[in-house]
Amino acid sequence: MAIISNTVIYLDGDVVLEAFFAFDDTLTGQRPAVLINHAWGGRDDFVAEKAKKLAELGYLGFAVDMYGKGVLGTNPEENMALMQPFMADRAMLQRRIKAALAAVKLMPWVDDSKIAAMGFCFGGLCVLDLARTGVDIKGVVSFHGLLLPPGNTRGNTIKAKVLALHGNDDPMVPPEQVLAFEQEMTEAGADWQLHSYGNTMHAFTNPAANDPGFGTVYQPDADRRSWLAMQNFFAEIFS
Numbered sequence: 001m002a003i004i005s006n007t008v009i010y011l012d013g014d015v016v017l018e019a020f021f022a023f024d025d026t027l028t029g030q031r032p033a034v035l036i037n038h039a040w041g042g043r044d045d046f047v048a049e050k051a052k053k054l055a056e057l058g059y060l061g062f063a064v065d066m067y068g069k070g071v072l073g074t075n076p077e078e079n080m081a082l083m084q085p086f087m088a089d090r091a092m093l094q095r096r097i098k099a100a101l102a103a104v105k106l107m108p109w110v111d112d113s114k115i116a117a118m119g120f121c122f123g124g125l126c127v128l129d130l131a132r133t134g135v136d137i138k139g140v141v142s143f144h145g146l147l148l149p150p151g152n153t154r155g156n157t158i159k160a161k162v163l164a165l166h167g168n169d170d171p172m173v174p175p176e177q178v179l180a181f182e183q184e185m186t187e188a189g190a191d192w193q194l195h196s197y198g199n200t201m202h203a204f205t206n207p208a209a210n211d212p213g214f215g216t217v218y219q220p221d222a223d224r225r226s227w228l229a230m231q232n233f234f235a236e237i238f239s
Helices: 045-056 076-088 090-105 122-132 175-187 220-237
Strands: 003-012 015-024 031-037 060-063 110-120 139-143 161-167 192-197
Touching: 003 045, 003 090, 015 045, 015 090, 031 045, 031 090, 031 122, 045 060, 045 110, 060 090, 076 090, 076 122, 090 110, 090 122, 110 122, 110 220, 122 139, 122 161, 139 220, 161 175, 161 220, 175 192, 192 220
Parallel strands: 031 060, 031 110, 110 139, 139 161, 161 192
Antiparallel strands: 003 015, 015 060
């Protein structure tokens, strides 16, 4: 195994974006690709490491940049300021992640008939929105993602299979939002799953999360179980 990683520039209109990607150079031919959408702080080392782990599984991992080349938040206030415009304008969010989808399809190592997307927290919402637009990709995985619907995709048929991995005690996604999400997915004709992990809060995959008052706490069991669920999901949709 020889994991190769690098960055690539792409555009959304006149906004310059920089993705991080990784793949196993010992594999021949094209392989499935997985977009990885970052949390509210921007495209950081966390998603870069996920790209490398996906490369080890035989995929091309493509860590999306939603904010712009080199733009990262350094504290909750900056993170919120970066995320909020996209929460307020979901059409802009959807256009931005579609730019990443277009970019990954151009990569020579990618089988563009086998593309999926995954995301964490804000990134989970982003990949769910990508699915909600009706794009023809294999599937999306949301890790402790925000589930609020965008308001501009009602009536669309969701073609991508959907896996939502949720902490049952996540204060940012109360039970009524979970129920509404399940109803939304059913009405959109989606092939959907939702796994809810008990005694688990928001950001359960992030070892640096340790703020019970804010609702973000690492949960190693949920982290391990959700990664296995993701692997099984990808094995199914890419078969």
